[in-house]
Amino acid sequence: MSKSPAYDALVAHHRRVHDLEHLQAIATWDRMTHMPPAGGPARAAAQAALTVLIKQLQADPTLAQQFEAAAHEPLLGDAALNFARMRQARRIEAAIPATLAERRELVTGAAMQAWGRARQDDNWDNFAAAWAPVVAVTRESAARLGDALGLQPMDALLERWEPGLRMARVNALFGQVQGWLPPLVEHALVAQANSPPPLEPVGPFPAAAQKRLCEQVMALLGFDFDAGRLDTTQHPFTGGVPEDVRMATRFDETNFLPGLIGTIHETGHSRYQQNLPRAWLGQPLAGPHSAALHEGQALIFERQLAPEPAFCQLLTPLLRQAFGSQPAFEPDNLARLLKRIRPGPIRVAADELTYPLHVIMRVQIEQALVEGQIEVDDVPAWWNEHLQRLLGVDPPAPFSQGPLQDPHWVQGMFGYFPAYLLGAMVAAQCFAALRRDVPDLQAQGALGNWLAPRIWQQGARHDLDAMMQHATGEPLSDNALRTQLEQRHGRSN
Amino acid sequence: MSKSPAYDALVAHHRRVHDLEHLQAIATWDRMTHMPPAGGPARAAAQAALTVLIKQLQADPTLAQQFEAAAHEPLLGDAALNFARMRQARRIEAAIPATLAERRELVTGAAMQAWGRARQDDNWDNFAAAWAPVVAVTRESAARLGDALGLQPMDALLERWEPGLRMARVNALFGQVQGWLPPLVEHALVAQANSPPPLEPVGPFPAAAQKRLCEQVMALLGFDFDAGRLDTTQHPFTGGVPEDVRMATRFDETNFLPGLIGTIHETGHSRYQQNLPRAWLGQPLAGPHSAALHEGQALIFERQLAPEPAFCQLLTPLLRQAFGSQPAFEPDNLARLLKRIRPGPIRVAADELTYPLHVIMRVQIEQALVEGQIEVDDVPAWWNEHLQRLLGVDPPAPFSQGPLQDPHWVQGMFGYFPAYLLGAMVAAQCFAALRRDVPDLQAQGALGNWLAPRIWQQGARHDLDAMMQHATGEPLSDNALRTQLEQRHGRSN
Known part of the structure; x- marks a missing residue:
């Protein structure tokens, strides 16, 4: 039996997320290279659905327990280093509450649209109004x-x-x-x-x-x-x-x-x-x-x-x-x-x-x-x-x-x-x-x-x-x- | 407020599965048309990971409760028909236990490989040995x-x-x-x-x-x-x-x-x-x-x-x-x-x-x-x-x-x-x-x-x-x- 079951579970979790992100990566590649124009809204919905699922996997309370337990397991060499990287990523993730992450999605989405228009119209003011909330979210x-x-x-x-x-x-x-x-x-x-x-x-x-x-x-x-x-x-x-x-x-x-x-x-x-x-x-x-x-x-x-x-x-x-x-x-x-x-x-x-x-x-x-x-x-x-x-x-x-x-x-x-x-x-x-x-x-x-x-x-x-x-x-x-x-x-x- | 909250939740569930299956469809299309040869194993792992996630969504006990509750909600016309289709699909799904579904995946995977070889070698016996479990699973x-x-x-x-x-x-x-x-x-x-x-x-x-x-x-x-x-x-x-x-x-x-x-x-x-x-x-x-x-x-x-x-x-x-x-x-x-x-x-x-x-x-x-x-x-x-x-x-x-x-x-x-x-x-x-x-x-x-x-x-x-x-x-x-x-x-x- 493994001496680090909690760490092993975290490894499996990361592998699973990697596999799901594989599909995001291919869907994104397709969107940029092959997707016909009318496919956009359905693709955005599909990729958003997977993003939500991945976020739910990461919010699973058992994951927090595994982090807790793995910290007391005997990890050597690369495993110890890998665990340190996992913890830092989680620390960064945990520092941003879900409400802020959601707000960030909303305001950057709006700003990207305003950016596209502003580049055509050369209108700074309209862009600035949409961009200011992004800067606010970034500061927060x-x-x-x-x-x-x-x-x-x-x-x-x-x-x-x-x-x-x-x-x-x-x-x-x-x-x-x-x-x-x-x-x-x-x-x-x-x-x-x-x-x-x-x-x-x-x-x-x-x-x-x-x-x-x-x-x-x-x-x-x-x-x-x-x-x-x-x-x-x-x-x-x-x-x-x-x-x-x-x-x-x-x-x-x-x-x-x-x-x-x-x-x-x-x-x-x-x-x-x-x-x-x-x-x-x-x-x-x-x-x-x-x-x-x-x-x-x-x-x-x-x-x-x-x-x-x-x-x-x-x-x-x-x-x-x-x-x-x-x-x-x-x-x-x-x-x-x-x-x-x-x-x-x-x-x-x-x-x-x-x-x-x-x-x-x-x-x-x-x-x-x-x-x-x-x-x-x-x-x-x-x-x-x-x-x-x-x-x-x-x-x-x-x-x-x-x-x-x-x-x-x-x-x-x-x-x-x-x-x-x-x-x-x-x-x-x-x-x-x-x-x-x-x-x-x-x-x-x-x-x-x-x-x-x-x-x-x-x-x-x-x-x-x-x-x-x-x-x-x-x-x-x-x-x-x-x-x-x-x-x-x-x-x- | 909706008069059919349980049914509405089922609609949202189906829409979510549809969105996730969108990514499966594009990944499958890519596999058949564009994917370079060495990409196969990673793609299979990625698609399998999403399949498992979708199955987990479908196995969620709250879904069973929603089916139960929606059966007593006032559904008219297309909604009633849609609910009937949902129920029949779930009945079919529920009839196959997870262990049998998993066995089916395993034996069909092996049979497909044997099929590829048998078509080259023209060897019926080797194929039949790999195919018999598929027939057994099908009968069950x-x-x-x-x-x-x-x-x-x-x-x-x-x-x-x-x-x-x-x-x-x-x-x-x-x-x-x-x-x-x-x-x-x-x-x-x-x-x-x-x-x-x-x-x-x-x-x-x-x-x-x-x-x-x-x-x-x-x-x-x-x-x-x-x-x-x-x-x-x-x-x-x-x-x-x-x-x-x-x-x-x-x-x-x-x-x-x-x-x-x-x-x-x-x-x-x-x-x-x-x-x-x-x-x-x-x-x-x-x-x-x-x-x-x-x-x-x-x-x-x-x-x-x-x-x-x-x-x-x-x-x-x-x-x-x-x-x-x-x-x-x-x-x-x-x-x-x-x-x-x-x-x-x-x-x-x-x-x-x-x-x-x-x-x-x-x-x-x-x-x-x-x-x-x-x-x-x-x-x-x-x-x-x-x-x-x-x-x-x-x-x-x-x-x-x-x-x-x-x-x-x-x-x-x-x-x-x-x-x-x-x-x-x-x-x-x-x-x-x-x-x-x-x-x-x-x-x-x-x-x-x-x-x-x-x-x-x-x-x-x-x-x-x-x-x-x-x-x-x-x-x-x-x-x-x-x-x-x-x-x-x-x-x-």
Whole structure:
């Protein structure tokens, strides 16, 4: 007989929830890729019904008893760690009463609708009226979570995405970047203006040919097509479950680069998913520990590997096969296209050099908003001021290209933005360590072979710094990112 | 306040189960059309987890109390009828104890695996060993259901597919067909041998062009693409939910006819699904009452409408557009191809004239098996004897073209086969009534406009005979089928 029956019951509960969330994941994938338009309301009702059932499973009083009992059972090694992760997740969940969770659903639903309309009408006031309750719910959640976890409000929100990390550390890291990056951008823009521009690929690029190309590149990058697939959607994403990863991207027939780059990015997320530890499937320990680590895996493929000369050499013949031969497809030109700098108002369209500044301004604004230093109506002015100061970009007229460009805050997803720049640091630091450890980057699967044991197979064993220590020998810092961006865009370029 | 709170709670329960089954339907559709191979085990676990949850919802003791209380509430009209359907479904469910249901899952799972192997190895004995427990479980279920419903065992199994119909009636109807059909087949074969054969279409027929053609034909037949879609699969099916119907078919590049005919058949199922009454969505009253009615809708499109000269005239330009011009695509030749008779061992490949005889032999064998007149090992001999006697077909050597050709009995799906021939009667009787009611069959949507109020919108209000009475003015009989087959293949042909 088991010495830890209560813990075993909790393991079974998590596995059961994982199985039910599998169906949610496939239903969501289908909604984004295949569902015919009239199917929406029925699908929303169906997914809501399952969400309610899962919440009921989690509210089962026997579960509370099992947590109580398992705390006194002899758990060793991974089991002890897994139980700690279970408890922390439950603590976070328990801190938000059902009424607040329900209110959050209602106000974010309304805000998302208002957001869609506001982007069309460019009407801030109507949006702000629908968004203010989301900010209120977020502040209340942050306070309750903070009380339960003994954390400041913004740290409490961060804890959901970056367990163990605090805003003081994030702000210190980001402050460093804010020191060295703007002068580098300025320098790089001057250097770029003094060189002839890269050759532009000439379209059209038929969507079907782009999709075949993307599948070839995914195969090259080690995506397992026996356990996943690529589809077409409006907003690129990686979904599904570790055993069956659903990747989706979109294609612009006048420009193949966004589709290809998006695919390379999502392939990083996908390979992480496909290689998470299977022995713990369905348990907290089997998941990624942090949003920054997940984002980091995508950025290693997109921003570290892709612009490498060795990788561009592999791309050239595939591009010729897909679209015919063009001088723009030569490896050198591809690398220049991938590293081109173009400061602009849109985060997701930003280059590797200006992207961190977009993230920093988001984090500064969300922190001020959560902590009550500013209110909803102050956001546009703060936005424009930051954009001008950090990026030198003159604020564009429409809100849709300003504070309405991202859906994160509309959905109440505060505390996620740091992951985008922390992930860039993760990516650069891992890639630098890989270069040190593996002389031949061109070797088949070198990147995946390096990441698999060091990051992917570790699941949620370590927090962000411990994971980076394990993988690269150092805790997280901005050093590798700085070195790499300076090499690519600075004096040594 | 409601005067029927217990009934209202039952309505909410059915709606909830319907919502959860929506996710099962989409997951099943995905499994058959898109899922990568390695996703199988995780998907099976996920769907099993939801099945268990649904079963737990149904086993909730408060549900039993609600049934008890609702029986004393003042229910009128449709609500009373809906409650009656709920009660009958629960009676059927309650008659099978959980242990038997679980055993059934286990033995059918094993039998399905053995079936797959046996079809490759052509080994009856190994299959029979795995199948015998399925037959045993079926007999036990039939006995328990029969006790609970006051029915003979085979009638009890039939009740799940054809509520209110009894085997005595089925056997009487089928006995009639067995009287007039074999001489008609003989006559038609002689007549066919004395005419020049229809022209064979010349391939190849690329799958992509076939898919576009099928989608055009679906649109022509009134399929609502805003609320459904067509995909590719190994075994044609109609799935999804009424608000989002998922049709799937397969394509043979050497012969477009099976894919096209399969699509027309499934479009009949789909239009029924898409037009079931929405006001009762999720309730028993919103479903089709009988398997024969569902099969009948598919056969009206496939076997009644498709071979009509008016419809073949619409097909010809679409075929030319898809595959170029060929003499075989002329309307007259198409009609002849669709009505060609070719007796053979395979039910799903059978023509309209010999198909009923395949069904009759299945029904005779399954009845003998359920009632214990024969045992598992007697099936091959019975099969060969029936095939020779009813169809004049010399039994083929491999079991895969004999008793292993259909999966129904392997899955314990006894009592379904009658639906295929009852459905042919439904189709012929409705089509004859339509001809009588609507002079211009070529009128846009004539068939759907006729069926929608008479069958589709009725949901599960009437049993099979009452529905046919409502739609055609007569209870179900073999008259219209006989008249039509004699006109197409008999002396007046």
